[in-house]
Amino acid sequence: MSALTREETEALIKEVLEVYPEKAQKDRAKHLAVNDQSVEQSKKCITSNRKSLPGVMTIRGCAYAGSKGVVWGPIKDMIHISHGPVGCGQYSRAGRRNYYVGVTGVNTFGTMNFTSDFQEKDIVFGGDKKLAKIINEIEGLFPLHKGISVQSECPIGLIGDDIEAVSKKGAAELDKPVVPVRCEGFRGVSQSLGHHIANDSIRDWVFSRDGKDVKSEFVPGPYDVSIIGDYNIGGDAWSSRILLEEMGLRVVAQWSGDGTLAEIELTPKVKLNLIHCYRSMNYIARHMEEKYSIPWIEYNFFGPTKIAESLRAIAAHFDDKIKAGAEAVIAKYQPMVDAVIAKYRTRLEGKRVMLYVGGLRPRHVIGSYEDLGMEVVGTGYEFGHNDDYDRTIKEMGNATLLYDDVTGFEFEEFVKKVKPDLIGSGIKEKYIFQKMGVPFRQMHSWDYSGPYHGYDGFAIFARDMDMTINNPCWKILTPPWQKKPEAEAIAKAA
Amino acid sequence: MANIMIRRGAAGEYVFYLPKRDLEDTITSMEFDQADKWGGEIKLNNGGAYYVDPMPAPPKLPISVRARRMDAAE
Numbered sequence: 001m002s003a004l005t006r007e008e009t010e011a012l013i014k015e016v017l018e019v020y021p022e023k024a025q026k027d028r029a030k031h032l033a034v035n036d037q038s039v040e041q042s043k044k045c046i047t048s049n050r051k052s053l054p055g056v057m058t059i060r061g062c063a064y065a066g067s068k069g070v071v072w073g074p075i076k077d078m079i080h081i082s083h084g085p086v087g088c089g090q091y092s093r094a095g096r097r098n099y100y101v102g103v104t105g106v107n108t109f110g111t112m113n114f115t116s117d118f119q120e121k122d123i124v125f126g127g128d129k130k131l132a133k134i135i136n137e138i139e140g141l142f143p144l145h146k147g148i149s150v151q152s153e154c155p156i157g158l159i160g161d162d163i164e165a166v167s168k169k170g171a172a173e174l175d176k177p178v179v180p181v182r183c184e185g186f187r188g189v190s191q192s193l194g195h196h197i198a199n200d201s202i203r204d205w206v207f208s209r210d211g212k213d214v215k216s217e218f219v220p221g222p223y224d225v226s227i228i229g230d231y232n233i234g235g236d237a238w239s240s241r242i243l244l245e246e247m248g249l250r251v252v253a254q255w256s257g258d259g260t261l262a263e264i265e266l267t268p269k270v271k272l273n274l275i276h277c278y279r280s281m282n283y284i285a286r287h288m289e290e291k292y293s294i295p296w297i298e299y300n301f302f303g304p305t306k307i308a309e310s311l312r313a314i315a316a317h318f319d320d321k322i323k324a325g326a327e328a329v330i331a332k333y334q335p336m337v338d339a340v341i342a343k344y345r346t347r348l349e350g351k352r353v354m355l356y357v358g359g360l361r362p363r364h365v366i367g368s369y370e371d372l373g374m375e376v377v378g379t380g381y382e383f384g385h386n387d388d389y390d391r392t393i394k395e396m397g398n399a400t401l402l403y404d405d406v407t408g409f410e411f412e413e414f415v416k417k418v419k420p421d422l423i424g425s426g427i428k429e430k431y432i433f434q435k436m437g438v439p440f441r442q443m444h445s446w447d448y449s450g451p452y453h454g455y456d457g458f459a460i461f462a463r464d465m466d467m468t469i470n471n472p473c474w475k476i477l478t479p480p481w482q483k484k485p486e487a488e489a490i491a492k493a494a
Numbered sequence: 495m496a497n498i499m500i501r502r503g504a505a506g507e508y509v510f511y512l513p514k515r516d517l518e519d520t521i522t523s524m525e526f527d528q529a530d531k532w533g534g535e536i537k538l539n540n541g542g543a544y545y546v547d548p549m550p551a552p553p554k555l556p557i558s559v560r561a562r563r564m565d566a567a568e
Binding site: 041049286293 | 499501511513516517518519539540554556557558
């Protein structure tokens, strides 16, 4: 099936919306759009970052997910207490595949779950005493931890516990940072506010303690950079880091995949902040730009075209040595890229993809697919804001679908009509679409593969897409007794 | 009154950012943009307008300032 025209896409949106009651129809219509590259401002065509409608199936998370799961969780040498009932921490434990180096339970704690396990009495009498006790227990059991963050779950905000006071007292006792994070799940409309709250808590509790900047004996160099907004899913940050190091830069900090507290404290001393996930960490980059005069740029390490573009853009902030380094890196990996494209492009050429992810991927991975000759025909964010869509419009082709906070129903209907060859979304969507017979890759966790960043990641990305789309299983979905006789005859004749 | 941040974009233009609403936009015009006076009425690309108390000299950017909303686009 060839690409839809603008009119067809508009008609499709209208058709899908028809089943809703009038009020819901009006609301949802604002979140669905046909891409038009001539539009400068996304808000003219699409509304985002609004509360999901009750009754529709949203795929969003909560503020706690944004703070504990995304921003704070991967900081490996700190202990993150899920403060509240046990479920939030336990069901989000270690699911995100942020890889790290270290001995879990000794000096790193990434995949462990620490919770205050609230009971009725804690709700009635308050949980502050329990929190103080936990902080002391942690110090006794895990003396090598570098700090603690207190990630609030919903009840903390509802019962009005003073976690700031407990944290301050705990920090003084341990002589380590204890960071209270007010990321109760009910705040905001999605995980996006949780990212913001987490960024603000790093600003207020890590960069400066008691109003003073943290002192260190670190000697800044001329080529110091930090990787911000790379969560090392399946090793992404590592495959990005080697490229930056090969071109002559010194990566001081990784935020926050495989990151440590010390790295985060040193970040205000770097020369340039490199932002991969703009949505979750632009806040801290803006703060550092204002307070420490550190410029920041967004970069994209998905697919060779974007990598080369990004490496050159990063190098443009430094001297000729780095610029030459960037060219050398691009040249070094070119043969490898050519081999990957030669191998997979013929198998993937012209395949059409629909994406629905969060953060940066709905626009960042487009380059990767295009490098393999594939086409992205629909994309959308779970929790994007206007500025994300501003950046997306330019990346997407004309008359393609844009959907914000898409509902389960809408997504299924779009897929039935657009008939993409591949869908990239999350675990909640995976089995629905696989049962519909559509090849599917999880684009949150890379479907337990990865890394996908950098040149090495591109090779893995291409292999994974090929083995999903060209998997023989898609041809045998119809059981023999339901096969039409004519089809069988044709198959026999062939 | 809203806290806003003004910074320079890649092309040297002023960029407006409203943290509370994650609204990022280019500034199309600023009432006073001279060596001895900076600020005043700010017009945004999306049609919104804000007022920043004029400062005696252009500040070091980016800068967070209090601004009064004159005409919001949304």
